Amino acid sequence: MKTPLCDLHEQLGARMVEFAGWDMPVHYGSQLEEHHAVRRHAGCFDVSHMAVVAIPTQPGEELLRQLLVGDVKNLEIGRGLYTLMLNDRGGIVDDLIVYRGSTEFRLVVNAGTTQKDLAWIEQHALALGCGGIANHHSDLCIIAVQGPTAIGLVGDALAVPSLGDIAPFSFVEHREHFIARTGYTGEDGVEIICRPLEARDLWQQLTAAGVVAAGLGARDSLRLEAGLNLYGHDMTEETNPFECRVAWTIDWEDASRPFIGRDAVEKLLHAGSPTKLVGVRLTERGIPREGCEVHSAAGTGVVTSGTFSPTLQYGIALARVPRQMRGPCQIQVRKRLIDGRTVRLPFVKREQ
Amino acid sequence: MAEFPPHLHYAKTHEWVRFEGDRAIVGISDFAQEQLGDVVYVELPELGLQVEAGDETAVVESVKAASDIYAPVAGEVVECNEQLDAEPEIVNQDPYGNGWFFVLQIQTKEESNDLLTADAYASMCEDESA
Numbered sequence: 001m002k003t004p005l006c007d008l009h010e011q012l013g014a015r016m017v018e019f020a021g022w023d024m025p026v027h028y029g030s031q032l033e034e035h036h037a038v039r040r041h042a043g044c045f046d047v048s049h050m051a052v053v054a055i056p057t058q059p060g061e062e063l064l065r066q067l068l069v070g071d072v073k074n075l076e077i078g079r080g081l082y083t084l085m086l087n088d089r090g091g092i093v094d095d096l097i098v099y100r101g102s103t104e105f106r107l108v109v110n111a112g113t114t115q116k117d118l119a120w121i122e123q124h125a126l127a128l129g130c131g132g133i134a135n136h137h138s139d140l141c142i143i144a145v146q147g148p149t150a151i152g153l154v155g156d157a158l159a160v161p162s163l164g165d166i167a168p169f170s171f172v173e174h175r176e177h178f179i180a181r182t183g184y185t186g187e188d189g190v191e192i193i194c195r196p197l198e199a200r201d202l203w204q205q206l207t208a209a210g211v212v213a214a215g216l217g218a219r220d221s222l223r224l225e226a227g228l229n230l231y232g233h234d235m236t237e238e239t240n241p242f243e244c245r246v247a248w249t250i251d252w253e254d255a256s257r258p259f260i261g262r263d264a265v266e267k268l269l270h271a272g273s274p275t276k277l278v279g280v281r282l283t284e285r286g287i288p289r290e291g292c293e294v295h296s297a298a299g300t301g302v303v304t305s306g307t308f309s310p311t312l313q314y315g316i317a318l319a320r321v322p323r324q325m326r327g328p329c330q331i332q333v334r335k336r337l338i339d340g341r342t343v344r345l346p347f348v349k350r351e352q
Numbered sequence: 353m354a355e356f357p358p359h360l361h362y363a364k365t366h367e368w369v370r371f372e373g374d375r376a377i378v379g380i381s382d383f384a385q386e387q388l389g390d391v392v393y394v395e396l397p398e399l400g401l402q403v404e405a406g407d408e409t410a411v412v413e414s415v416k417a418a419s420d421i422y423a424p425v426a427g428e429v430v431e432c433n434e435q436l437d438a439e440p441e442i443v444n445q446d447p448y449g450n451g452w453f454f455v456l457q458i459q460t461k462e463e464s465n466d467l468l469t470a471d472a473y474a475s476m477c478e479d480e481s482a
Binding site for chain 2: 015026027030031032217221285286287289307308310333334
């Protein structure tokens with residue numbers, strides 16, 4: 001599949017790769033330069049491969065209170081929430097952002113899990129007697145604009161001077177654009193949902209205004225520096241929120257709300273998980289990659305995501321390790337055992 | 353588009369060789385650096401290492417992946433490009449010039465039979481990227 005911006009990427013000299021069935025730009029010449037542009041200035045990402053799913057508020061609220069670990073009952077109009085869908089075993093079906101509009105909820109879900117998520121939502125909608133309630137807007141585009149100067153540049157491009165007043169995880173609807181102050185890079189910025197015509201126009205305006213087009217490569221190194229999980233790698237259906245550092249998304253408040261997976265995660269809350277997800281940095285030269293073993297006195301773990309940090313100039317990783325592990329460790333990178341240690345996340349904090 | 357200077361010899365594993373008397377200078381091709389993306393580390397061999405053609409001799413690591421660099425011919429490692437330690441991006445910027453990896457002292461030049469001409473290598477790359 002191709003996003004409606006595909007020819008614009010090719011014009012910019014993008015190297016395209018297949019990702020979850022989509023032809024996506026991995027970089028436009030240099031992943032490192034795109035990464036630095038987002039940390040220092042502003043970059044834009046075509047993330048139209050992700051899916052927008054609309055669910056009417058009634059009876060959608062009851063459905064989403066079952067499906068999501070966060071409680072949408074507490075979500076105000078104009079706000080978004082990072083949350084999870086769990087299976088009965090407490091495994092993570094997907095991570096997503098849900099926004100509440102005046103008449104409907106909007107979910108933005110991962111590209112690789114879209115069909116699975118739609119089937120999961122439909123299955124539970126049917127049980128509630130509201131089958132067919134979820135509407136997948138496959139025609140919509142999503143552009144993320146991230147970096148310290150992103151808000152100002154988007155405000156100029158879309159003539160929304162007050163864009164900086166939107167609180168994080170809030171959104172505004174301005175003409176044909178849905179603009180949310182969210183992102184996946186650790187920087188300030190917005191994610192804009194709109195139709196293809198508006199998306200092409202916005203993309204061209206932004207790149208003409210000096211916003212650097214950035215590909216999936218930079219998106220991955222940016223999110224990893226920010227300590228953000230990637231679904232399918234750092235968390236899957238086989239892992240629970242406690243061993244993925246995302247248990248904070250669970251809203252336990254309303255004890256009478258039996259969200260899917262609640263029994264399982266309540267048990268885990270008391271019993272504890274044998275493993276945890278930690279940040280690891282290498283203290284020698286080398287780059288940890290997914291699947292590398294992590295050795296320590298407390299036992300052996302595995303790298304779930306790894307990269308070279310362009311900001312820090314050393315190798316960093318998220319790793320699932322025994323719960324007791326801390327401090328120094330060694331990472332098996334190809335034929336070498338490389339010294340590293342666990343560190344506090346995020347690896348890179350935004351400059352305030 | 354990747355460039356393939358005609359005066360060089362190429363290995364199927366994407367190294368290039370330039371022969372200067374009994375010295376063989378080795379690097380990776382423009383096509384290879386393009387495929388790798390930004391190079392962030394280069395692991396160079398020890399001086400004095402004896403290698404056969406096809407031996408893993410160095411490692412180049414990009415943001416995307418790590419790749420072995422194989423000796424295109426047999427010989428002894430007599431020189432390494434230390435500049436790549438501090439500035440690995442030279443491999444991307446100047447793969448056939450300042451981005452060379454190491455120099456092998458060779459016994460005979462006959463082993464270069466397995467190497468490809470620029471034209472043959474270029475068409476191999478074309479097939480790979482198709």
